[in-house]
Amino acid sequence: MTVHLDGMASARLADPTETANDIPHAENGNKPAKDVKYRKVKEEIIHVGTESKFHVTPVSEEEHELDANRVPSRPTPELKFDIDDEGDTLSNHNSITALLSSKFRDIQKRLKQYGIESPRFRKRLVSRWESLNYDVCENVLYLKDQEKYKSKRWVTLRWLSKWLVMFFIGIGTALLAAAIHFVVEKLAHFKFDLIKHYFDDCAKNNCLYQPALIWMGINLVITVAGASLVTFLQPMAAGSGIPYIKAYLNGVKIPGLLTFRAFVAKTLGVVLSILGGLACGKEGPMAHSGSIIAAGLGRGRINFCGGKSISFYSVFRNDHEIRDFVAGGAASGVSSAFGAPIGGTLFSLEEAASFWNQDLTWRVFFSSMVACFATNFLISAINGDPTKLTDPGLIRFNAFKFDLKFDLIEIPFFIFMAVVGGLSGALFVVMNYKLTVFRKRYLNKNWIKVVEAGLVAVVSAAVAFGLLVGINDCTDKAPFDSHAVTAAVYCTDKKHNSLSTLFLTTPEGCLKALLHDPFESHNPASLVAFVLIFFVLGVWTYGLSVSSGVFIPSLAIGAAWGRLIGIGVAYMMPDNPNLAANSTLIKQLDVGKFALIGAASQLGGILRTTISLTVIIVECTDDISFGLPIMIVLMISKWVGDFITTGLYDMNVEVMGIPTLPFESPPLCEDLRASDVMSAPLATFKTKEKVETVYEMLKDETFCGFPVIEDDSLTTGKGKLKGLILRSQLLVLLKKKIFCPEGQVPPRNITIKDFRDFYPVYLKVSEIDLSDEEKSYVIDLKPYYNPSPYTVEKKFSLSRVFNLFRGLGLRHLIVTDEKNVPVGIVTRKDLAKFRVGSKRGLVKIEQLKIQDK
């Protein structure tokens, strides 16, 4: 369905269901007319169905006047509603680079004509994602609750308790990080020692099938265990969790993300994934684990299986407070993973920019510093001396033997590497996208997911085995890590196979070897083989139903080809004293430096580093002077990558159809009005409503918020706006039976705590039991609805609506006419669906589809 519309006046008419401003609601009195078919709205969103029976409101005189108020001589056909059915390219979220790269996408489209069209998992939003309630509902109950905090003692206590929770979030995250680190290091060393033992024995005795089988067997068993845990306990624990955490911080409710089950699956799962030999890291998942710890501490309740729970405190149980704690948890996770307290703070805050405030920033920074410090202490203790605070994170790139220095002449090389990183990163994203789509289509059964994970683990082992046996890259250089497992395989004279330092270790150890091993440790052939293999394994692993991070494999791939380029540069320019003096030491420095730049480029190309990721890498490197080339490289690789595709995390978010809001509305969308954007018609309540009406409405409709209108609106079904009430509030009122026969005084024995008890998993309509007598009672909504919901008039432009929605972190924005009568409601998906695009050089606005799955 491609609708091209000329100008706004016709836009309003062309798709009547999109813009019908009249609400044929409750026309026959108190009870909404059941025979009027509302378009079903699932989780705040409208399905544009064809069955709609609404009449089209003729454009009123007033609206004509509105149009007259616009540009008089508009060349109309430039702005188009264009629901593009064809494109399934990885279009960019960032509006301007999307425009710039559209030429590239034209080529892609033309190529696609000759191939098979891939299925569509982009340019759509999935309806099941709800928004968080970041906006505080200031009803009477809330004001009453606030009364008791109006003493200095309470304000102080409340303030201190927030800091205290942040402190424990930091400590908890650090304990977890140290525990994972300890377990993984010990067990991985044991595993690879065993394999090395068989390798070295069997190379002489011709029984190499033994290490191969053992290796593949261990990988298979452990990975299948990890994959089962994730798949059957909590599928939300799959992958790194960072895309979900980012979406949550953006304001989307992600069911299951912050539960105890997800915690178990995530933390145990990541240990098993790494021991299972998958190409993944334990750093990304730390952000998710930290967030779960934060949410748990914030809620103050432990849920056991079977629905039982112990509740400690409930004062922070609302989306606003929990989201703030989760920001601290995510920051602590990143901080303890990378030893990057500033980067972690930025990571949390940049996604939630609209909710920034200095006090929260300090609390997040505090928790992230506590996490970093405690991790430092614990890992130093594991390494022998807790007072030598030298290990602030799980992974660091700071072991270069010399100060990292750079020269102006090296900058062009770095830029070239950044371009390579951007291109190969984009390739990584495209390949992983195709694979993700394939998985969503054909590999969507749970057992198949587990089998696939097992297969990847076995192939990983087999390929590594093949390389070790096939490439005989012998070296006598001692590896950087004195504890590294080195296997000789076919090497003699106390030499060892250099690939063994890359494969007989965790991906982290492999990264460290690539960065810090002496100059002549790895020969170019084995590096090339490593890059190719690890790139494919990386693509294949990311998106498996296992708990796994993509940071470390990305960095390792980049470090390998960066090292390759470093060696090349050293040989190409033997006379340049800076690049390749005769001293092997300088070469060694250079090769490590190029490996580091390669790693940064590759990561930038895959993830499209934001400011926070830049800071994380710089903090990891522990050298700010060298931060400058790293920043340049990250920026260029982002630009190059953005020109082709979105980043990996954004791709994930898009494939899931999560309606994250960008930072700004699409450019040049001033012509679109609130009335063009909003969901209509509305379901509304009056301030006093019959219980049956409420019950039936909740059963029939899937709206999450209902405008409350004036009582004297019996005849028209319209009325001045009084407030907004949420589905979750109504369900609690019905469940607690806060209603009475008409004329009597309604019971008011309900407090804000009763609502909190149901947080965050609210009731379902099916759990409400009402007798026929009760259904005839009346419910007084006045003390419960939010009496001052934010509203806009229907002639507001999209960009203004967007700014309001994004700036305040809203869930519902009511659209009213000039008389303050609600005519529609704007939700997250109504805004997230607009994207900018271009066609034949003209800028146009695209609308994403909204689907059920």
Add this chain to the structure above:
Amino acid sequence: MTVHLDGMASARLADPTETANDIPHAENGNKPAKDVKYRKVKEEIIHVGTESKFHVTPVSEEEHELDANRVPSRPTPELKFDIDDEGDTLSNHNSITALLSSKFRDIQKRLKQYGIESPRFRKRLVSRWESLNYDVCENVLYLKDQEKYKSKRWVTLRWLSKWLVMFFIGIGTALLAAAIHFVVEKLAHFKFDLIKHYFDDCAKNNCLYQPALIWMGINLVITVAGASLVTFLQPMAAGSGIPYIKAYLNGVKIPGLLTFRAFVAKTLGVVLSILGGLACGKEGPMAHSGSIIAAGLGRGRINFCGGKSISFYSVFRNDHEIRDFVAGGAASGVSSAFGAPIGGTLFSLEEAASFWNQDLTWRVFFSSMVACFATNFLISAINGDPTKLTDPGLIRFNAFKFDLKFDLIEIPFFIFMAVVGGLSGALFVVMNYKLTVFRKRYLNKNWIKVVEAGLVAVVSAAVAFGLLVGINDCTDKAPFDSHAVTAAVYCTDKKHNSLSTLFLTTPEGCLKALLHDPFESHNPASLVAFVLIFFVLGVWTYGLSVSSGVFIPSLAIGAAWGRLIGIGVAYMMPDNPNLAANSTLIKQLDVGKFALIGAASQLGGILRTTISLTVIIVECTDDISFGLPIMIVLMISKWVGDFITTGLYDMNVEVMGIPTLPFESPPLCEDLRASDVMSAPLATFKTKEKVETVYEMLKDETFCGFPVIEDDSLTTGKGKLKGLILRSQLLVLLKKKIFCPEGQVPPRNITIKDFRDFYPVYLKVSEIDLSDEEKSYVIDLKPYYNPSPYTVEKKFSLSRVFNLFRGLGLRHLIVTDEKNVPVGIVTRKDLAKFRVGSKRGLVKIEQLKIQDK
């Protein structure tokens, strides 16, 4: 005047002028009733005068209902309007720490009973400060202008040009930084070499009056020149400029701040201040200089004296775009001063958190990286080899001979130092505050300001001379800086007076000496003397009418007492291998480390580091592992300092009465409603208005924005809201004579460019010339007003109004009644005047006064 009110209903009655919702406006037809005395509103703000003649609207039934909707059983007397006349303590901006520290302030108050009360320059806002127009006015002209950008080419061009401007901002700032660095270093070295020459000669020949006179003479002449430049050319160039820049980024218009004159006074002034021997640095002013460069490049116009100007482009001439560029400029300035691109970016963005978006963040980061890189290149070139990129900023603390390591056992010492820094920082702020108030009262003539600056310069020289002669601290340790000027004075045996490395240099050189000089260079007595002298000079210098930064003197004071503590620790614990091994090298490291921690503590205590300042210091130190203790120290010194006073910059902002908005509304202010907060009555226009009416209104009123109401409101003076028009727009319309006799078609030969031509210095009413015939014409406001201004209903709570205002960067927020009729307007000062406080354990809301000066 202390007004205690019980509950809200009475609050509405108690101060009738504050809450009168009825607008007795235009009651007798088209022309506003001239005999009705409007309360004069100067620059958006209402003076609560006693002469008001307004009738009090009786609380209507509807409002009673509104109250019924509130908490039924409110214990009323807890929330009070309290215009506190007594307190003039340095109350804290941050609401919670303000509460916590109020006990301390009680003590302060009691002490004050016995002393003389100091004048009141706090708890007030000054009415002359206006807000920036960050919100885009989407009128017909704007939409028309946007039309032409709806091609891909234009979007791309616009986007690229923004990046290009950011690039040149970075380059320009770097060029300036390098030039200042070069000039200051050369001339200062020349000056101190001369003085040293006379010192060493005269110590033998007993003519020490010669160097004293020469030193004082040079200081006097140069400082008087610098002070005259600032005082007479542009007083806004005084001080570091950072408080103003922060206020500007917060959304306040600061006239004269971003002009060419300010640029000249700032840059030349800072060179003269440092050469004049004042205790100040050149780093702070860089943020201001960078901002001016950015504003100039953004406006694309050069203004010459006498009102002539050359205009290059006008497309960015609005507050929104210029503010974005200034963010880049301030970041570039900080970045080239400290070599801290990340810290610079955060510096710009944290103050403007509500306007964050990723694209702007990247542009700011880009410009700040360009600045850092270019500075690095230029300073490396000045130092001899442009390809050795090792000097990314003007000041760095990274010259420690060893890696900075820290041990758990040192943390308690660091915490102790942080507390000392917080306390002494607070003392610095209090002393400087008293001095500032004294200056505002008694030293407010221009010539006195210049004389005071000269006096400080002479005293600085005299005191330094006295110390050099009086304390005979001879050492044979070579100073860290091999180019340092060392004078022997009375020392013999090729020894030199160690104080000469501290005083015969710029404050920057002095800081470097304190951080990096060998262990035994400075004896404790001379350090104590240095701390005392420099502390007093620092307090005296900051706030003089010269261009000067406070970073470097703060750091130097802290480094000196930090070094003192380092020496003490080394002697106290001779057995601890970490703290004081016998090796002098380790002692040297330790003493430098303690000096660094002391410097950070002192800076944190004076400025109350935000996240950005923390990052700046860490980037300056170039060592992230050691960043952790620095962060801890900065945080603790902030807390300790906040407990007593505000920070120095906030103190400045408060003394100036600039209405900056905090990040969050005061806590527990849900009881205050928009109708309690807003400025009323309103001056409104109809969509078609007589020229005379408009002209007279502009002449009589000082409002900056006028709601436009429906035309059919002849009888009531009220009408439904149609839009908002600005004073500046009306003035342009009158000047360009966009009106016509009634009934004719109005001329529309005006474009958005005509409005931009007047940016940023708009017309005054006195510049408008109208004939009597023209005054009878009609002006059609429809194409010019903003048709969708943000509004709130009058029952909205203060916290919701605040969030909307802050989140969207508004200048005017119209308050309407339920029928969409405007009843008042909320501006920045209406919100900024509310502070939280406590009395007898209860939380209360304070209102600041609004004064003319």
